[in-house]
Amino acid sequence: xxxxxxxxxxxxxxxxxxxxxxxxxxxxxxxxxxxxxxxxxxxxxxxxxxxxxxxxxxxxxxxxxxxxxxxxxxxxxxxxxxxxxxxxxxxxxxxxxxxxxxxxxxxxxxxxxxxxxxxxxxxxxxxxxxxxxxxxxxxxxxxxxxxxxxxxxxxxxxxxxxxxxxxxxxxxxxxxxxxxxxxxxxxxxxxxxxxxxxxxxxxxxxxxxxxxxxxxxxxxxxxxxxxxxxxxxxxxxxxxxxxxxxxxxxxxxxxxxxxxxxxxxxx
Amino acid sequence: xxxxxxxxxxxxxxxxxxxxxxxxxxxxxxxxxxxxxxxxxxxxxxxxxxxxxxxxxxxxxxxxxxxxxxxxxxxxxxxxxxxxxxxxxxxxxxxxxxxxxxxxxxxxxxxxxxxxxxxxxxxxxxxxxxxxxxxxxxxxxxxxxxxxxxxxxxxxxxxxxxxxxxxxxxxxxxxxxxxxxxxxxxxxxxxxxxxxxxxxxxxxxxxxxxxxxxxxxxxxxxxxxxxxxxxxxxxxx
Numbered sequence: 001x002x003x004x005x006x007x008x009x010x011x012x013x014x015x016x017x018x019x020x021x022x023x024x025x026x027x028x029x030x031x032x033x034x035x036x037x038x039x040x041x042x043x044x045x046x047x048x049x050x051x052x053x054x055x056x057x058x059x060x061x062x063x064x065x066x067x068x069x070x071x072x073x074x075x076x077x078x079x080x081x082x083x084x085x086x087x088x089x090x091x092x093x094x095x096x097x098x099x100x101x102x103x104x105x106x107x108x109x110x111x112x113x114x115x116x117x118x119x120x121x122x123x124x125x126x127x128x129x130x131x132x133x134x135x136x137x138x139x140x141x142x143x144x145x146x147x148x149x150x151x152x153x154x155x156x157x158x159x160x161x162x163x164x165x166x167x168x169x170x171x172x173x174x175x176x177x178x179x180x181x182x183x184x185x186x187x188x189x190x191x192x193x194x195x196x197x198x199x200x201x202x203x204x205x206x207x208x209x210x211x212x213x214x215x216x217x218x219x220x221x222x223x224x225x226x227x228x229x230x231x232x233x234x235x236x237x238x239x240x241x242x243x244x245x246x247x248x249x250x251x252x253x254x255x256x257x258x259x260x261x262x263x264x265x266x267x
Numbered sequence: 268x269x270x271x272x273x274x275x276x277x278x279x280x281x282x283x284x285x286x287x288x289x290x291x292x293x294x295x296x297x298x299x300x301x302x303x304x305x306x307x308x309x310x311x312x313x314x315x316x317x318x319x320x321x322x323x324x325x326x327x328x329x330x331x332x333x334x335x336x337x338x339x340x341x342x343x344x345x346x347x348x349x350x351x352x353x354x355x356x357x358x359x360x361x362x363x364x365x366x367x368x369x370x371x372x373x374x375x376x377x378x379x380x381x382x383x384x385x386x387x388x389x390x391x392x393x394x395x396x397x398x399x400x401x402x403x404x405x406x407x408x409x410x411x412x413x414x415x416x417x418x419x420x421x422x423x424x425x426x427x428x429x430x431x432x433x434x435x436x437x438x439x440x441x442x443x444x445x446x447x448x449x450x451x452x453x454x455x456x457x458x459x460x461x462x463x464x465x466x467x468x469x470x471x472x473x474x475x476x477x478x479x480x481x482x483x484x485x486x487x488x489x490x491x492x493x494x495x496x497x498x499x500x501x502x503x504x
Contacts, residue, residue, distance in 0.1 A: 027389045032374060039376040108367050109389070110348025175284075261351035265281055 019114030269361030330483030362441030
C-alpha cells in the first residue's frame, strides 16, 4: 500500500467504491442501529410507522377539509408525501452525524469512510420500507390509482439514493468540522417541511407556483410521491433531481478528495 | 514479504477553537495590541509525530517505549490506518490485525453470538468464514449458555472474553497492540496468554507499545524510544 503516489482524487473514488463493496459491513451496521434503537420494545421499528400513520390519519382529513380537497384522494396524497418526506428528511438529518457517530471506528480502523454513509442510507431505507405499510393500508381503505407509472418509484428512489451519497459525504464532512451545522440543518429542515409542498399542492399557489418549483426538495419529494400514487413526476422534477445529483457529486468529490484524510482529525 | 517502511511521518492534531476559548490568550492579545491578534488563527496544533523514519521487516518484534504523550498510541493508530499522516510516506505490506481497542463495535443489548458475528464482520470476514470460526471462538470463551444472553448481563471479566476470543481468532501478518492484553480470572488468564502468544508468534511483524520495559525486552528484538513525537533511539536487543 503506497500512501503518497496515488492522487487524492483516486483515493476518494476508491473510498467511495470500496465502501460500497463493503456491503456486509454497512448492512450489518445499519440493521444494528435499528435493533439497538428498538431492542427492548415490542413493536420495534413499527413505532415509527405508527407515528407516521397517526399523522396521516389525523392530518389527512383535517387538512383535506381546510384545503377543500376530496378526503379519499387527499389522505393518499398526504400518506405518500409524508413517507417520501420522512425518508428525505431523515437522510439529510442523519447525514450530519455519519462521521461524528462513527468516531471510534474511524480513528481505529482503516475501513473506507463512505461505509458510514451507506450505513445511514441503508438504515433509513429499512424504515422507509416499514412505512410503505401505511400506504398499503390507505390503499385498502380508499383505493387510489396504481399503474405502470408506479414502477417509476424505483427510479425515483434510486435517484434519491445517488443524491444521498453525496449529501451524506458532504454534510458528514462539514458537520464533523463545524459542529454548529447539524443544528442549522435541523432547523432548516423544520422550516422546509412547511415551505415544501408536502401536505399542500403547488397548484394551490395559483400564479405563484414558482415558490414550489424553485425548491429542489419539492422535486425530490415529487419523484417518489407521484409514482407511489400511480403518476409520473414532471420532466422538470426528474431533470432538477438529476442535475442536483451531478452538481452535488462533483462538488462533494472535490471536497472529499481534499479533506478525506483530515476527517479523522476533526473527530 | 510483510514490511512497514516509514519516511518522515508527521502527524499534527488540530485543536479547533482552543485559542479563542482561552481567556488567557484573549487577555494577552488585548495587552499586546492588535498586531498579534491578526495572525492568531483560531487553531492550535499539537505535533504528535515529528518526522519519524524507520524500516520494519519480516520477523521484527518492535517495542514502543516512551512517556505518556510521546506518540506511541498515535503511531499505532497511524499504522492501523485510522489517521493518515499529514506528510511523509508510509508503505505497509501484509494483513494487519489491530488489537488497539478490541471491544470496538460491541453492543450491550445484543447477545454473545450476535456480538461475535458483528465483530467478525467488522474485521472483514464473510458469513461462511464466521460460521467456520464460531465453534472455536465460543468454545474458547467458556461462556456456554451465557452467549445467548445480552452482553450487558455479563460481569466485566466475562465481557472481555468475547472480544479477546474474536481478536485472537484470526492470524495476521502484522499485529498492533497497545499494552499487553490480559483477560479473565487466573485459570482463564493462563489460557488466554497462551492463545495470544500463539497469535503473536505466528505474526510476521509485531508492534507493541508499553510502559513495561521488561515486558518489551522479553517479547521484542528492537525497541523504539519515542520522546515528544520524535523517534530518538532504536535499540537492538
